[in-house]
Amino acid sequence: MAALNIKKGSSSHSAYDLRDFHSEVERSHTLAVIVENEPGVLARVIGLFSGRGYNIDSLTVAEIDHKGHTSRITIVTRGTEAVIEQIRAQLGRIVPVHEVHDLTTEATAVERELALFKVAGTGEKRVEALRLADIFRANVVDSTLESFVFEITGTSDKIDAFAELMRPLGLVDVARTGVAALARGV
Amino acid sequence: MSRQMTGAEMVVQALKDQGVDTIFGYPGGAVLPIYDAIFQQNDIKHILVRHEQAAVHMAEGYARSTGKPGCVLVTSGPGATNAVTGLTDALMDSIPLVVFSGQVPTFMIGTDGFQEADTVGITRACTKHNWLVKDPSKLSETIHQAFHVATSGRPGPVLIDLPKDVQFASAEYTGPKTARTEHYRPKVKGDLDAITKLVEMMETAERPIFYTGGGVINSGSAASQLLRELVDATGFPITSTLMGLGAYPASGKNWLGMLGMHGLYEANLAMHDCDLMINLGARFDDRITGRVADFSPNSVKAHVDIDASSINKIIQVDLPILGDIGHVLEDLLKVWKARGRKTNKEGLGKWWSKIDEWKKVRCLSYTNSDTIIKPQYALQRLEELTKGRDRYITTEVGQHQMWAAQFLGFEAPNRWMTSGGLGTMGYGFPASIGVQVAHPDALVINIAGEASWLMNMQEMGTATQFRAPVKQFILNNERLGMVRQWQDLLHGGRYSQSWSESLPDFVKLAESFGWKGIVVSDPKELDDAIMEMIEYDGPVLFDCLVEKHENCFPMIPSGKPHNDMLLSADAEAFRGGAALV
Numbered sequence: 054m055a056a057l058n059i060k061k062g063s064s065s066h067s068a069y070d071l072r073d074f075h076s077e078v079e080r081s082h083t084l085a086v087i088v089e090n091e092p093g094v095l096a097r098v099i100g101l102f103s104g105r106g107y108n109i110d111s112l113t114v115a116e117i118d119h120k121g122h123t124s125r126i127t128i129v130t131r132g133t134e135a136v137i138e139q140i141r142a143q144l145g146r147i148v149p150v151h152e153v154h155d156l157t158t159e160a161t162a163v164e165r166e167l168a169l170f171k172v173a174g175t176g177e178k179r180v181e182a183l184r185l186a187d188i189f190r191a192n193v194v195d196s197t198l199e200s201f202v203f204e205i206t207g208t209s210d211k212i213d214a215f216a217e218l219m220r221p222l223g224l225v226d227v228a229r230t231g232v233a234a235l236a237r238g239v
Numbered sequence: 240m241s242r243q244m245t246g247a248e249m250v251v252q253a254l255k256d257q258g259v260d261t262i263f264g265y266p267g268g269a270v271l272p273i274y275d276a277i278f279q280q281n282d283i284k285h286i287l288v289r290h291e292q293a294a295v296h297m298a299e300g301y302a303r304s305t306g307k308p309g310c311v312l313v314t315s316g317p318g319a320t321n322a323v324t325g326l327t328d329a330l331m332d333s334i335p336l337v338v339f340s341g342q343v344p345t346f347m348i349g350t351d352g353f354q355e356a357d358t359v360g361i362t363r364a365c366t367k368h369n370w371l372v373k374d375p376s377k378l379s380e381t382i383h384q385a386f387h388v389a390t391s392g393r394p395g396p397v398l399i400d401l402p403k404d405v406q407f408a409s410a411e412y413t414g415p416k417t418a419r420t421e422h423y424r425p426k427v428k429g430d431l432d433a434i435t436k437l438v439e440m441m442e443t444a445e446r447p448i449f450y451t452g453g454g455v456i457n458s459g460s461a462a463s464q465l466l467r468e469l470v471d472a473t474g475f476p477i478t479s480t481l482m483g484l485g486a487y488p489a490s491g492k493n494w495l496g497m498l499g500m501h502g503l504y505e506a507n508l509a510m511h512d513c514d515l516m517i518n519l520g521a522r523f524d525d526r527i528t529g530r531v532a533d534f535s536p537n538s539v540k541a542h543v544d545i546d547a548s549s550i551n552k553i554i555q556v557d558l559p560i561l562g563d564i565g566h567v568l569e570d571l572l573k574v575w576k577a578r579g580r581k582t583n584k585e586g587l588g589k590w591w592s593k594i595d596e597w598k599k600v601r602c603l604s605y606t607n608s609d610t611i612i613k614p615q616y617a618l619q620r621l622e623e624l625t626k627g628r629d630r631y632i633t634t635e636v637g638q639h640q641m642w643a644a645q646f647l648g649f650e651a652p653n654r655w656m657t658s659g660g661l662g663t664m665g666y667g668f669p670a671s672i673g674v675q676v677a678h679p680d681a682l683v684i685n686i687a688g689e690a691s692w693l694m695n696m697q698e699m700g701t702a703t704q705f706r707a708p709v710k711q712f713i714l715n716n717e718r719l720g721m722v723r724q725w726q727d728l729l730h731g732g733r734y735s736q737s738w739s740e741s742l743p744d745f746v747k748l749a750e751s752f753g754w755k756g757i758v759v760s761d762p763k764e765l766d767d768a769i770m771e772m773i774e775y776d777g778p779v780l781f782d783c784l785v786e787k788h789e790n791c792f793p794m795i796p797s798g799k800p801h802n803d804m805l806l807s808a809d810a811e812a813f814r815g816g817a818a819l820v
Contacts, residue, residue: 089422092371093359100363135551142548148368148388148423 081110082137082157083164083234086126089149090116097147098126107132107140111166111209111231123151129209129232160236167230168212173200174223182222189215200225246375246406247272250339253382255282256415259310261301261676262286263294267314268354269341272406274312286676286705289697291318293669295325295396296695299334300673303656304631306459308335308389309673315341316354319400320361324663327365329396331660332482333457335389336396337382338366344404345373358400367395373402375410383418392425393546394457425545429562429570437517437541437558438574444515445586446538446593447475450498453482453659454520454544454564456652462565463652466519467491469572473582476594478506480521481644482659489648495594499527500795501641504602504804505594507793510535511801512593518542520564523553524660525797533800543567602793602806603645612762614639614714614785618646618686621712624769629681631674633657635667635691638720638791643686665694668711672698675707682710682773689715689782690739699752702778710772710779716787717742724790728808749780760784 088094095114102109111129116122130140137155144153156162170191172182179201186193186203189211195202200223205215209232216227244252250273254262263286266274277285288294291313298309313322319340329336343352359371368388372378381399389397441447449470455462463486470477470493477487478498487494496503498510510516516538521527528534534554541558542550550559560567575581605615632647633656634640640657649655656674658666671685685692692713702709722737749756755775759768759782772779795804 093363093369096360097363104364135555139548139552142546142550142552146393146546146548151422 076134079131079133080137080157081129081131082155083162083232084128084130084141084144085152085154085156085234086128086144086150087152088124088126088147089151090122090124091149094124094147094149095126097149098128098144101143101147102130102140105139105143107136111229113231113233127232127234154236156234156236160238162234162236164208164232164234165206166209166212166232167204167206168215169194169228170203170205170215170219170224171200171226172203172219172223173225175199178222182219185215185218185222191215242412243409244412245272245276245409246378246401247276249375249379249410249412250382250401250406251276251280251283252412253379253415254310257383257386258307259283262310262312263288263297263301263673264312265289265291265294265314265318267318267341269315269343269403270312270318270339270401270406272403273339273341273401284676285312286672286701288669288701290695291321292324292665293672293695293698293701295322295329295336295338296663296666296669297673297676297701298336298338299325299329299332299666300633300656300670301677302334302336302673303456303670304653304674305677306653308337308386308394311336311338313338313340314354315343315358316356318354319356319358323361323365324661326362326396326398328658328661328663328666330365330367332658333394333453334396335394337385337389338396338398340398340400341406342371342400342402345402346404348402358398362398365396366398367393369398369400371400371402372405375405375408378405378410379412379414380418383413383415384420384423386415387418387420388423391420391423393454426561427545427563427566429543429560429567431570431574433558433560434567434570435574437560438571438578440515440539440541440558441473441475441517441575442578442581443583445583446509446513446590447473447515447517447587448509448513449475449477449487449517449519450479450510450521451477451483451486451519452480452521455483455486458520458545458564460652462486462563462568465565465568465572469568469575472572472580473575474587475517475582476509476591478502478510480524480527480659481657483521484644484655485649485652488650490650497644499524500529500797501645501791501793503645504600504793504806505597507795507801507804508597509594513538516540518544518556519568520544522549525553528553529795529803530798530800535801600806605789608786609762612760612765612783612785614642614716614789615646616762617712617714617765617783617785618642620765621684621686621769622647624766625682625684625773628773629678630654631656631671631678631681631683633667633670633674633683633685635685635687635694636662636664637688637691637722638716638724638789639686639688639691639714641721641791642714647686664691666691668692668695668709669698669701671709671711672702672705672707675702675709676705683708684710684712687711687713688720689713689717689742689745690719693739696748699748699754699778699780703753706777708775708777708779710781712772712781713745713783714785715742715745715782716785716789718787720789721791723788727788727790728796745780745782749778752778754778754780756780756782758782758784
């Protein structure tokens, strides 16, 4: 009766959600969690992840509607399809959580992260760092004779790539915001 | 209806407006203003406990036997930390509780003040939700929201932490009607297409089974009525988890008995061999499934649950239906009737013959004795002598609990209170007091082992003080019976720390608290002793000295599939790989 296990699903790409719940393949998912901005709500979300053994790769949180007392938590997590479904359902149980969206499966999403890089060096390395920053459209937000602080925005992959390039050129310090993401279209 | 009052007065007023008649608690420095407000009124009865853990278990007993939320009041620091076990127990078993804890004044929070603990931090993981109220103007609304959250959707315990200055401060009181609750409204109606799909499956299934759980009880008595109608009309067999006993009557003709690790042979085999499993408000707990990979391998599984996270958590199901059991059963019955009340009669007939074969195994049989009381026999006699009475049963945790589930019959919901998820030794005695407070004239019996019972024995004083005529039916084997059983079967008979040394004289203990004490060891005297217990107008400590080395069967060794069920000790079956929790 259920040999195919086809479920009419939430995927915007097809009429059916053909994800394999028995799959052991772990994938990265970006979840957007809209919460009531009340004390302890972030602790509840984080406590859920640690208490049930889920992973957090990145997490950002800020109030998005002051009047409506709502905040948006963007979580990048990793797991099999079954685990991701559990995470969504468990997040949905938290009383001050209003909505949970899996931006990886529900829709295509724009994902951006901001990072600050401090690169110290002189001579050719310093020039090279500046040239690469230009290619990556990073801005110089602080400069001394021996160092730059670059500000860069982009996908996490882009920021990873920039970090790799800066490392041999005198990378001293990195600060990353974690991913902010929104679904494309309306 | 709004007026000025202190925070402490608001607590009492809000409880009244929520229809609360009883609160279980223990005073302390950080809740004195609330105790002062309680002193000055007569609408809410306060039951003074001897330990805060017991207050929470009493509230659980009250809640489970009435269907109403149970209320608790404890002080800050140790008062709150003592409540943690009870809160966790209630969370695991989905029992609605509203717990108030005192807290140091807001300006002292974070200073490591006397009797300060991070109560909302500590209880975040063991409540459905909790609040620290710092603003007196938000207090009354928060209390009303707390009742809404505790009782809506999947029920659970909530906690409100109240700093002492908030209890003293004055603000405007607002009633339950104006409280903002719209942001927490779990869906109760099931998807009609999915329900229709389930009906289609029910019409053709050859080997269907209903597998019901605590969700049916939590949904309310209407859900149990609908379940009975559906089961009797379809003729499908039904089994239940420990938590769901009583939703379908034990005397009902389709009843297979409890399933799971110590469930009945016919119930577990029917689960393993069915072709359509209809899970109503159960959660595929590991005591039920055994080895997940081999769990009911050839069935199509439908799962009705109000909690989305219970669906596909352990067992992937084919047809999930998110909603309240009562609402879904109502629609299910409507659709099934409208489509002509069809079932696969031929298939069902064969299915029942197969089940009847399994029943012939008589999995609960045991070797009785003329000289020693077997625990199973004690429960059979208790059942015989108390059935038909207005009876409520609570239990502690262990062998006696499983035997009680096997040998007692429950004809109605809310009559069986046991710690299922957390397995809390020490639960049953205080729970029985909570039940008795809610039902003063009923016969309330706690089935106990002597080791569990000792864990909250201080509550004898509470029972005496509040004239709760609870009957403590202790199956005394001078052992931690279930621990001993596992050591016997899995640890080479090395009985590490699993005996009850230095036990009190239970009769003298009873008398010292003004109770009646009865001790019995001769099977021939058992009936008279039980009758004496039942007829005594007051609390009774019944010390039933039973066989010390009896093991509880049937048993599915942990980590084994349902069809590997053991009816008696078989050393081979326990060798290797069977030592999960």
